[in-house]
Amino acid sequence: MLPEKPLPANSPRVFLLLALGLLLVLALGANASAEGPAKSEASRQSQQSRRAQQAQRAQRDELLCPARAVIGEPFLVRVRFAQPVKRAELTFMGRSTPLALRKSGSGAGSGMEAVAVLGADVLDGRPGAQEVAVRAIPADEARGGRARVLKARVELVRIKRPVERLTLDPAMVTPPDEELPRIARERALTRQALAHASAERLWSLPFAHPVPGGLSSVYGIGRVLNGEPKAPHRGLDLEADTGQPVTAAAEGTVILTGGFYYAGNCVYLDHGQGLVSMYFHLSEVRVEQGQRVARGQLIGLAGDTGRSTRAHLHFGVSALGRLVDPAPLFLYDALP
Numbered sequence: 001m002l003p004e005k006p007l008p009a010n011s012p013r014v015f016l017l018l019a020l021g022l023l024l025v026l027a028l029g030a031n032a033s034a035e036g037p038a039k040s041e042a043s044r045q046s047q048q049s050r051r052a053q054q055a056q057r058a059q060r061d062e063l064l065c066p067a068r069a070v071i072g073e074p075f076l077v078r079v080r081f082a083q084p085v086k087r088a089e090l091t092f093m094g095r096s097t098p099l100a101l102r103k104s105g106s107g108a109g110s111g112m113e114a115v116a117v118l119g120a121d122v123l124d125g126r127p128g129a130q131e132v133a134v135r136a137i138p139a140d141e142a143r144g145g146r147a148r149v150l151k152a153r154v155e156l157v158r159i160k161r162p163v164e165r166l167t168l169d170p171a172m173v174t175p176p177d178e179e180l181p182r183i184a185r186e187r188a189l190t191r192q193a194l195a196h197a198s199a200e201r202l203w204s205l206p207f208a209h210p211v212p213g214g215l216s217s218v219y220g221i222g223r224v225l226n227g228e229p230k231a232p233h234r235g236l237d238l239e240a241d242t243g244q245p246v247t248a249a250a251e252g253t254v255i256l257t258g259g260f261y262y263a264g265n266c267v268y269l270d271h272g273q274g275l276v277s278m279y280f281h282l283s284e285v286r287v288e289q290g291q292r293v294a295r296g297q298l299i300g301l302a303g304d305t306g307r308s309t310r311a312h313l314h315f316g317v318s319a320l321g322r323l324v325d326p327a328p329l330f331l332y333d334a335l336p
Helices: 012-058 177-194
Strands: 062-064 068-070 075-081 085-092 095-098 102-104 111-118 128-138 148-157 163-166 215-217 222-225 228-230 236-239 245-247 252-260 264-270 275-285 298-302 312-319 322-324
Touching (some): 062 148, 075 128, 075 148, 177 252, 252 275
Parallel strands (some): 068 148
Antiparallel strands (some): 062 075, 075 111, 085 095, 102 111, 128 148, 215 236, 222 228, 236 312, 252 264
16 A cells, blocks of 8 residues: 655645644643642632631630540540630549649640549449539639639440469458458558649659669559459559669659558659659658659658568559559650
8 A cells, every 4th residue: 555645734634634733732721820829829729728627716715525435444634725824723533632733735726634533443433424524713703703613525435354362471362350450541642642633733644664673563454362353453563573673653642651461661752743653562661751753753762561472562643542553654745
């Protein structure tokens, strides 16, 4: 087959093809020009929407807590106020603490915020919804400003926990009658210490490990002592040799020390807002009641005093008088 004869440059067909090509180029260019501003406008509107949402959030009060929490596990609650407040109080399961308020943001329109640690005790915590409430007194109370109340709900759930069996001195499982008055006095002192809820927040997260040793018993584990079911273990047993230094998990004030029947030589530290840490079975106590201690400061030496089968440190934490698992407090991201 012979090749087609080339079209002359001035052929009407050539002009038609060139015209169609030019129209196509112009159409594509116009479409691209139209899409560019449209995309830019959509992006601009999206950014404006995000900024508007952030501004609206900054203009309202917020109470943030998890929707669900395991009984025995501590959890964080955060509260933010759009405007300055004079004071605020948090209430959970019938117990309250003043909140340490800090300025959030900068400028004339900045508000205030606070954070607290809460939890339910594995001993008597019940599954179901519980209310967290914060009542705030505004800074302009004298000029007629009204108190504000924020509320949130957290669903408490129970999980199955293991059981361990221990053999102890019978007197440490069923104490003799002559020791009962002493035990009652020590329990009263303990309840008083755990009821502390000072307004100043001294604690920060994560907690520092009070001893470098590993974990020998966990929180919440069921206990059978000499064949008799007892209350679950409500702290951590940390490996430590007699005489090993024990240090404060966070900054705090010594609110109780003593040589107790069950806890042995012990130290209780108040970290503020109802958060208290405790250190049991010490061979020596190196602090005094009322003393302020820093995070990581020496407070005693490990031992095996009280109800103990060997040298170790029992480390416990109370949140508003309820003993919770200390372990998560070592794992939180930095919270000054």
